[in-house]
Amino acid sequence: MLLAKSLNKGIMLRLKELFDQLFVQALEECCGIDCADTGRILDYCGDWQFDTTTDRSVQSSMRAAAHDLKCYFAYHNLVDTPYGEIHKWINY
Incomplete structure (x- = not known):
């Protein structure tokens, strides 16, 4: 992602x-x-x-990613965090 x-x-x-x-x-x-x-x-x-349509599995993955990112950015600043750090967090 x-x-x-x-x-x-x-x-x-x-x-x-x-x-x-x-x-x-x-x-x-x-x-x-x-x-x-x-x-x-x-x-x-x-x-x-x-794709312009999303099925339930995609929606579920997006919901999980949104939750993970919310947790991550509770402790890190979005603007100052390099993309690589974010991608590692969200994909592993």
Whole structure:
């Protein structure tokens, strides 16, 4: 699961670029994948696809993630916390 902080209308125009950056950063920091390999992984994945409907399992996962993040940010400042720390917390 990826978390994007401080989204605004201007960033929405560059959403694919933002998700690419977040995904690569998560692969490197959370999974220890080498920087040279992340480009090939992005190429292999192709374009991002977004579903407009969610089923109960997705809703349940989002509810659990929201609870986990609420607990995490009770002790950490959202603005000062690097993405890598957040991704490690939410994905492990």
